[in-house]
Amino acid sequence: MNKFESEPILIIKDLWKSFGNLEVLKGINLEVYKAEVIVVIGPSGGGKSTLLRCINHLEKYDRGEIWFQGELVDEKSTDMNKLRTKIGMVFQQFNLFPHLKVIDNLTLAPKVVKKIDENSAREKAEKLLKRVGLVDKMNEYPTKLSGGQQQRVAIARALMMDPVLMLFDEPTSALDPELVGEVLEVMKSLAKEGMTMIVVTHEIGFAREVSDRVVFMDGGVIVEAGPPEQIFKQPQHPRTKEFLRKVL
Amino acid sequence: MIYALEVTIKSLPFLLEGALRTLQITSLAVLLGLIIGTFVGMARLSKHKLLRYPATVYVEFLRGTPLLVQIFIIYFGLPAVGLNIPRYPSGIIALGINSGAYIAEIVRAGIQSIPKGQTEAAKSLGMTYWQTMRYIILPQAFRNILPALGNEFIALTKDSSLVSVIAIRELLRSGQIVISRTYQSFAVYIAVALIYFVMTFIMSRIVRWTEKKVTVS
Ligand SMILES: Nc1ncnc2c1ncn2[C@@H]1O[C@H](COP(=O)(O)OP(=O)(O)O)[C@@H](O)[C@H]1O
Numbered sequence: 001m002n003k004f005e006s007e008p009i010l011i012i013k014d015l016w017k018s019f020g021n022l023e024v025l026k027g028i029n030l031e032v033y034k035a036e037v038i039v040v041i042g043p044s045g046g047g048k049s050t051l052l053r054c055i056n057h058l059e060k061y062d063r064g065e066i067w068f069q070g071e072l073v074d075e076k077s078t079d080m081n082k083l084r085t086k087i088g089m090v091f092q093q094f095n096l097f098p099h100l101k102v103i104d105n106l107t108l109a110p111k112v113v114k115k116i117d118e119n120s121a122r123e124k125a126e127k128l129l130k131r132v133g134l135v136d137k138m139n140e141y142p143t144k145l146s147g148g149q150q151q152r153v154a155i156a157r158a159l160m161m162d163p164v165l166m167l168f169d170e171p172t173s174a175l176d177p178e179l180v181g182e183v184l185e186v187m188k189s190l191a192k193e194g195m196t197m198i199v200v201t202h203e204i205g206f207a208r209e210v211s212d213r214v215v216f217m218d219g220g221v222i223v224e225a226g227p228p229e230q231i232f233k234q235p236q237h238p239r240t241k242e243f244l245r246k247v248l
Numbered sequence: 249m250i251y252a253l254e255v256t257i258k259s260l261p262f263l264l265e266g267a268l269r270t271l272q273i274t275s276l277a278v279l280l281g282l283i284i285g286t287f288v289g290m291a292r293l294s295k296h297k298l299l300r301y302p303a304t305v306y307v308e309f310l311r312g313t314p315l316l317v318q319i320f321i322i323y324f325g326l327p328a329v330g331l332n333i334p335r336y337p338s339g340i341i342a343l344g345i346n347s348g349a350y351i352a353e354i355v356r357a358g359i360q361s362i363p364k365g366q367t368e369a370a371k372s373l374g375m376t377y378w379q380t381m382r383y384i385i386l387p388q389a390f391r392n393i394l395p396a397l398g399n400e401f402i403a404l405t406k407d408s409s410l411v412s413v414i415a416i417r418e419l420l421r422s423g424q425i426v427i428s429r430t431y432q433s434f435a436v437y438i439a440v441a442l443i444y445f446v447m448t449f450i451m452s453r454i455v456r457w458t459e460k461k462v463t464v465s
């Protein structure tokens with residue numbers, strides 16, 4: 001059975017966004033199916049981060065529609081905080097809470113947002129920390145960890161909310177090269193388990209191996225999208241070709 | 249000379265009692281200022297004009313008018329419009345409202361010193377504005393502004409001498425009472441000054457210590 005037979009869980013229709021006079025998104029259309037892994041590539045300044053941030057409404061967009069799980073996400077009628085519990089986000093700079101121990105970084109949001117009791121939250125946190133290989137660091141403060149470890153904690157923290165969609169914004173770009181692998185491994189295992197993911201990254205190897213679809217963004221539009229073999233081996237658009245020549 | 253010294257030493261317990269009251273008034277005022285300052289500081293950064301503008305007016309007005317006038321408004325002015333507040337609460341409220349304006353600016357800077365990524369991470373986990381403030385931003389902000397708050401406490405310890413004018417028996421007022429009985433104004437005022445100095449000196453050492461702790465981590 002094709003895993004993308006069902007309805008898409010995310011539909012973006014003609015999305016426009018500008019900062020002042022600067023148009024950053026110019027009519028983005030994208031559908032994301034359950035368990036799909038989408039990798040977004042493209043030159044810096046092309047609007048990749050802005051697109052991700054519009055999806056979980058960290059950024060307001062000007063025009064267009066975003067449908068999530070069959071419902072139109074709307075400023076007036078949608079509870080954005082509730083929506084965000086279903087969309088996990090992993091940032092380039094990790095953004096762990098430095099005043100909280102690793103374990104508390106994980107348990108805080110489930111406790112205060114979902115009102116989960118301390119014990120169940122801890123149990124779940126330990127399970128997730130085991131999964132990212134960091135259960136022995138649970139009583140450390142984030143600053144004591146390497147970048148790779150911090151990013152793995154950040155992924156576990158996002159997973160605590162049981163998201164149905166995970167957004168990754170260049171999760172390995174701030175890492176020393178030798179630490180990139182451990183983070184990608186966690187993301188790969190997440191993909192294998194059927195997590196729906198949108199990943200902005202320059203890791204072409206990851207895109208080749210894990211993604212179902214690669215989206216090339218430049219100048220606020222999706223220039224080209226398709227399966228990784230197609231995009232990397234037979235890019236159609238000259239801008240895609242030029243970009244790939246630089247990164248490959 | 250000997251007599252002056254004798255008088256001063258004899259009156260020391262009475263003066264120290266006043267010093268204790270000074271600390272008491274200052275502590276309560278700073279506590280009130282902290283509560284006011286936290287909310288006003290947050291309001292200063294609000295995207296809603298209805299919160300931001302009044303907060304700005306509050307801060308500007310209280311920093312732009314003499315504390316002595318503010319004390320008079322609360323203790324002598326309010327009764328004229330039917331609001332009688334006893335001496336001590338009047339003094340504490342006047343000092344607290346005043347320091348609230350200064351603390352609001354400290355809190356505002358403290359909140360702004362926390363990287364935007366912290367708010368975004370909290371929001372991305374579904375936390376509301378209040379949850380984000382309560383659990384993520386304010387704990388980190390207060391840690392950073394602890395030295396500045398300590399300095400505000402020191403400043404207010406000295407400023408609290410102004411409430412002696414409404415006959416609150418704090419340190420300065422206690423000194424004046426001793427002088428009215430003994431006429432040793434020079435020696436007693438020097439003693440009063442020394443007691444203020446010892447208090448603020450110890451406080452500034454503590455502030456310096458917290459400064460080091462804050463910058464280390
Ligand atoms: N908050 C903002 N205010 C103003 N301009 C912004 C803001 N965020 C992003 N931009 C601009 O929008 C453009 C696209 O940015 P971004 O989405 O971060 O691109 P990418 O992630 O592809 O590098 C850039 O020119 C950037 O400077």
Ligand SMILES: [Mg+2]
Nearest residue numbers: 048049050170
């Ligand atoms: Mg970006």
